[in-house]
Amino acid sequence: METKQNVLKIHEKDNVIVALTDLKKGDKITFENHVYELQNDISAKHKFVTETLAEGDPVYMYGVLVGKAKKEILKGDIISTTNLIHDTEKYGVNSSEEKEVWQAPDVSKFVNKTFNGYHRADRKVGTENNWLIIPLVFCQNRNVEVLKQALVEKLGYGKKQHLGLDVDALINDYKSGVSAEAMLDKNILKDGEDTSKNLLFPNVDGVKFLTHDGGCGGATSDAITLCNLLAGYINNPNVAGATVLSLGCQHAQASILQDALGKMADANNKPVYILEQQQSVSEKELLAEAVKKTFVGLMEANKIERKPANLSKLVIGLECGGSDGFSGISANPTLGYVSDLIVGLGGATVLSEFPELNGVEQELINRCTSTEKAKKFSHIMSTYNSKAEALGAAFSMNPSPGNIKDGLITDAIKSAGAAKKGGTSPVQDVLDYTEQVVTSGLNLLCTPGNDVESTTGLAGSGCNVILFTTGLGTPTGNPITPVVKVSTNSTLFNKMGDIIDFNTGSIIEGSKTIEQAGEELLDFVIEVASGKQTKARQLRQDDFIPWKRGMSL
Known part of the structure; x- marks a missing residue:
């Protein structure tokens, strides 16, 4: 370059x-x-x-x-x-192609570094210790909200207000007959108020509520996928256990969730309480039982404390959203270098968003360590694109208006830059949506390009930290996995520093190399993995959207 x-x-x-x-x-x-x-x-x-x-x-x-x-x-x-x-090269799998030996970057600065995490029974390590409250079907969303109102403030997880909005001042002005024009000129910003209390369970980072609109009424395959995703969330090392609410008659049956959990080693060692409303005497009884079991689960989760862990225990998701023409030049290559460092240290990284790998398939196929993995990637990509085309939304239509305005004219330009997040290391495994990360090294995970659906999938497959690049700005977060927001340019970082954690604009300005920025970012990741709160965490940005791959009936 x-x-x-x-x-x-x-x-x-x-x-x-x-x-x-x-x-x-x-x-x-x-x-x-x-x-x-x-x-x-x-x-x-x-x-x-x-x-x-x-x-x-x-x-x-x-x-x-x-x-x-x-x-x-x-x-x-x-x-x-x-x-x-838009135009791209054709791609295919050549099993006879000789692989180059990958040379890892110098990791000597990091070999003796550790992070303080939560050690689980299956030897995974969480960067957080969360309790989940999950509805199996949208019919239970109201009950989940009731539990949220009952538990969050009392347990000390109240939202910390970093920005006060003085609505009372507008109410008083309205009652006094102040004009609309005067109200629009009024400054209602005030110093924030910390409404959180001392945590009753200081070793539990949060109680998280995963409401959604699925579980019934759509394709049965979507209900099964939802159960697999929820099982993945429970299995994530950042989770201590879960309270699950079921109506009873929905497609997403508790038995499907239990079968999925049974295939995941770590989940078998975690408390999971499943309550079914149609088997309960009343809604109040259901909620009372849920509160009691959740409280007991939190007591147990609070016994776990942060302890030093090797960096090989990091499983880092690689994501981008609100991309711009600098994404593939600054922030994405920086993530790529972090990925190579983590792989060199024995950890795992996960590159997602398959529509944004359109045009670089051959490069990734050539990097796969086995013909089997290369064929799996090729098959998922071609099947996904064919289905998208049938629905009138081929990969070539991927760039958003914001992407185009900021220099990403075709999906292939966007994809070529997005793929830089995966660094240069070999592809060790290829995962379909909800499949779990079980292999160290670089993994490819099929998710859509939608930011929240993709980050939801990364956490569901086991990522304990997610790195998220943006050139235009986005507040995206995740309920169980800390999301580190990385800006591609200094203008964005200075303008939206309240939602962005790390700036790579210095690469564009010529004051830092990709390698220097990558090492600084990894140091920041170690702090986050040890409990430092990201901007998305401070703002309680807990985005959760399961991917529906089927259709509604």
């Missing part, structure tokens, strides 16, 4: 150059002994072509095919949705 002046060329094969700052029409950019006169104003994060392209000519970025010209594009012209269309 070569940088010069205010532009960057990522790979020698590329025929586009990235603007690192805003450039003006008529500017003459000298790069690699060539002069490019810009045909348009080009905002930072966008790209211009290095040669005149005819209709149908390929466009390369990150060294891979990312699109083809819809019409002639003049040398120095910006690429956009008006002149570029």
